[in-house]
Amino acid sequence: MSNNDKMTGVQLACVMYSTVLGTGFITLPTTSYQYARNGLWLTMFPGILTALISMGCAVKLSRMYPGLSPVAYIKRILGRIPGFLVGLLLFLFCLQAAGVTVRQYGDFVTGSFMNRTPLTFVIASIALLAGIAVRCGAGVIARSAALLTPIFVLPLLLLVLLYPHLEFRYLFPPLERGIVPVLKGSLTPQAWMSEVYLISFFLPRLASGVKIGRWAVASIAAIVASMFYVNLFSILLLGPDTGSKLVTILIAFRYINVADFFENMEAFLLAMWVVGNFVKLAVFYYAASMSCSELFRLRDYRLIVFPVGILILIFSIWDLPSFAIVAEQNLLVAPFWVPTMMAVLPGLLVIAASIQWRRRSLQSRPNG
Template identity: 30%
Template sequence: MLEGGKINTRQAIALMVTMVLPTAFLFVTSVTGHLAKQDGWISLLLSIFTALLIGWVAVNLSLRFPGKTLFQYVELILGRWLGKFVAFLYVLWYIHINALIIREYGSFLVAAFMPETPISVFMLLILAISAYAVRNGLEVFTRVNEIIFPLILVTVIVTSALATPEMDLKRLQPVFVENGPVPILKAAFMPAAWMSEIVMLAVLSPYLTQIKDGYKIAATSTLITGTFLIISFVGGIATFGPEVIGGWLFPALNSVRVIHLANFLERLEVTVMVVWVAGALVKISVFYWAAVLGSAQWLELKDYRPLVLPVGIILFATSIMLHDSILDLFVFLGTAWPPFALTTFQGGFLLLLLAAAIIRGKVGKRK
């Protein structure tokens, strides 16, 4: 067994939420607010439905091949050669998406907190800690997440609550009429791409103690993530209004900046940094783990640990080379990425795989 760990349903839900929320929390408000203005919450609702659908596909597919990860069962569906090819693409995909996450992470820290520090310092440090976690297996970063997860939720709730004096819900009006359906649909793409990272369940499912809880995990974690995204979006819009929000890179940071309490609790941006760094550690670890596990299964190795270092080096190099600047990265994430992700690895491919599995009679009536 490559990965000996098993995680229970509660741990999996927490892991899936932390895998999506911290990054989405920081970026989604801006993009959605930019495109859909005050109606962005409708886009978020739409994206929740999309993510639920994709989560359903991923879990349904996994339940047909219990005990196998995505990288293994594509071979069963598509045959050895084509399967190997697709599995390889998925490994590349996990490296690509993780490189983007690492880059986002570094860019945020450089832009928002420490502009004079080279970005590679941040990326190397977080990669080193992730590598340590990944080397020790799924159970370890799941346990780390069990401590981080409540901290993230509490921080989001408390900072939102503290910012309420500055909020004005009238800024959410008028609903719908001003923008119309097209911007709302457009704005739904990015959060949907983010939340459909739930596809990770297709890799994770063999390591769940209760495999049948897959649907529950997908639905619960998507709903929790969605709720928190909507809270943060509504809070942001109610505080600043859609025009201002759309122009910022990190609206969540500004939402926290407005907090003034008793002339002592102010400038709480550092809490955002804490949540962000801690959440990013878990997120990067999960994707890192998927990439490492995937390559080990693709190469049919007995142990994935020798691959941790090489994959880490590839991740580091890729994350630096992929984009020239933070603007380049954000334009890519805001425009090209969501349709690409949704039509291929985080949606389209899975639908095709599911269809192929059904057609090729791999159903086998096994649950």
């Protein structure tokens, strides 16, 4: 396989987009609505801050330690034993997050469409596919992201067909209970958006001369715009009923009906969303495999791809005993746990690394 290909900016932007929104479209509108109510359409904006921090740290660290992936530079910054422990934490985080991702996907597919297909089969089949992509390398993941993201975004355009059903009165009164509910509602979206940090597993393979900052900002802008669009449509279509739907975009698609002919569109939605979730899973899967191999200094990460996949399956099924637990995690755990790993930890690493660099340059100056 052409494993030494360099990645382009577009590819990385697509990786980030699908990484955040793969399950984001499924989970975020309904989770945010629990707090924000009709302020749902504002909940994605505070997340910009978290996304910029995560992204900034990823880029900064990749410039300080060019060619190194996160666990490698964590070890270098923190020393052997603390570095190993933090790296282990990152590895476990990626495993668990991949497990949650694939579980959300599986619940969506089996709950809404394929009621008779076993969950394990749905999960295992996409995990196998993602595993093959991960074995093929980061280049393949990035290229498939570039290829699949447009397909993933396509169904959103169909929401325009809902125009006759939209009720703008549902937006009023705006900010009825102040800004606090909106901020609470933005906790989960900002957690999802902090996942852009995973791009640091791909940055070492970036082609030289690519202005990554621009692509990063473009990608975050696209993520925010998509979520704004989707949340706005959810609230305009369903109004106070939004909170009772598990997957609001799925319901929105079930509403599409043009001339009694162009309807039952949700199967189309499923087909499109499989690819987004595939990219998201592949990214987490790759991050977990790379972390593991760096952690134990393996010569080739490909040896452990399938074992890691089995661990992901274990996390997706045993770690999440029920759909109620998944929802509770999205509402109460993920908003704090995910940004801790994806924004706070990188932030601390940047600070620690800068202190080290300054000290080193101070030490080296007198010696010449």
